[in-house]
Amino acid sequence: MPINIPYQLPAREVLERENIFIMDADRARMQDIRPLNILILNLMPEKEKTEAHLLRLLGNTPLQVNVSFLYTATYESKNVSKSHLEQFYITIEEAKSRRYDGLIITGAPIELMEFENVNYWAELQDIMNWAKTNVTSTLHICWGAQAALYHHYGIGKFELPKKCSGVFKHSITDPTIKLLRGFDDEFFSPVSRYTDVSIEAIEAHEDLILLASSPDAGPLLMMSKDARNIMITGHLEYDATTLAEEYERDLAKGVDIAMPENYFPDDDPTKRPPNKWRSHAHLLYSNWLNYYVYQQTPYEWK
Incomplete structure (x- = not known):
C-alpha cells in the first residue's frame, strides 16, 4: 500500500524510480480505510537523504501511511534550505493540534555532547512528553534512541574509545516478540556512533526488554514493555553507500x-559495499507499523 507525501517533496522522485507505491492526496481521499498518520522528527543534517531512507521503508507495507515531517523551532538547520523546511515541515506547536498513530525520532551527529547541552534538548523533551499521550508508538533511531533511554528511563550514554562504524552481526533474544517476526536468529545492521549505552542497565531496567545485541557493537534494539517506545541504536534505514559517504566526509x-x-x-574503499540488511530493515518497519501502530491505534482518536 502507498505512502501519501507532498507532491513536490524531492524524495518523491527517488522513490518513484524504485517503484515505491506513492499516492497523491486526491486518490488517498477515495480510499475506504483510515490511513495511518506518521510524524517524523528529522534531526539529521542531510534531511533530504533521511527523508528518502525512511519513506522507502514506510512505503513497503500493506498499510496506507500519511507522513508529516517535524523540525525543531529552537534550532535552525544549516544543511537544508529554509524554503524546504517551510514547505514540507511543521513545528511541534503545529503538530499538537492533532494526534498521531506513530512517531519516528531520528539520530543526530551530536553524541559527544551532554544531552542538557544540546540547544534543542528542552524542545525534544517536550516532544517526547507530548508523545506519551498523543502517539500510539514511537520509534527512536541512534542518538534519538539514546535520548529516549535517558529521558524516559534514566539510562545515560558513555563515550567509546573510537567510533563504532561498520556492519555488525546481531543476535535476537526472543523470536516470538512481534517486532522480530520473520527475523533470522542473526542479522546485520549498520552502526555509526561514538557513544554507547550499557547492556546491563537495559537488562536490569524493569520497564525495558532487550531485543537484539552484538558482542562487537553492543545493544541494538530494545523496547518498553508497553511497546510505546522502541529504540534502535543502529541505522537499518541506511542505503548501502551511506557509511561510505560518512567515511569520505570525515576523511x-x-x-x-x-x-x-x-x-x-576486501576492505577496499574503492569497491561498492553490498547491502546485507535491507530485508530486515523492511521487516522491522513493517512489523512496527502493523503490530505496534495499526493494531493498537483507535480508528478514531478521542
Whole structure:
C-alpha cells in the first residue's frame, strides 16, 4: 500500500524510480480505510537523504501511511534550505493540534555532547512528553534512541574509545516478540556512533526488554514493555553507500577515523559495499507499523 507525501517533496522522485507505491492526496481521499498518520522528527543534517531512507521503508507495507515531517523551532538547520523546511515541515506547536498513530525520532551527529547541552534538548523533551499521550508508538533511531533511554528511563550514554562504524552481526533474544517476526536468529545492521549505552542497565531496567545485541557493537534494539517506545541504536534505514559517504566526509574534514568494519569488499574503499540488511530493515518497519501502530491505534482518536 502507498505512502501519501507532498507532491513536490524531492524524495518523491527517488522513490518513484524504485517503484515505491506513492499516492497523491486526491486518490488517498477515495480510499475506504483510515490511513495511518506518521510524524517524523528529522534531526539529521542531510534531511533530504533521511527523508528518502525512511519513506522507502514506510512505503513497503500493506498499510496506507500519511507522513508529516517535524523540525525543531529552537534550532535552525544549516544543511537544508529554509524554503524546504517551510514547505514540507511543521513545528511541534503545529503538530499538537492533532494526534498521531506513530512517531519516528531520528539520530543526530551530536553524541559527544551532554544531552542538557544540546540547544534543542528542552524542545525534544517536550516532544517526547507530548508523545506519551498523543502517539500510539514511537520509534527512536541512534542518538534519538539514546535520548529516549535517558529521558524516559534514566539510562545515560558513555563515550567509546573510537567510533563504532561498520556492519555488525546481531543476535535476537526472543523470536516470538512481534517486532522480530520473520527475523533470522542473526542479522546485520549498520552502526555509526561514538557513544554507547550499557547492556546491563537495559537488562536490569524493569520497564525495558532487550531485543537484539552484538558482542562487537553492543545493544541494538530494545523496547518498553508497553511497546510505546522502541529504540534502535543502529541505522537499518541506511542505503548501502551511506557509511561510505560518512567515511569520505570525515576523511575530507581531516578526522582521524578508521574504515568502517565488515563493510567494504576486501576492505577496499574503492569497491561498492553490498547491502546485507535491507530485508530486515523492511521487516522491522513493517512489523512496527502493523503490530505496534495499526493494531493498537483507535480508528478514531478521542
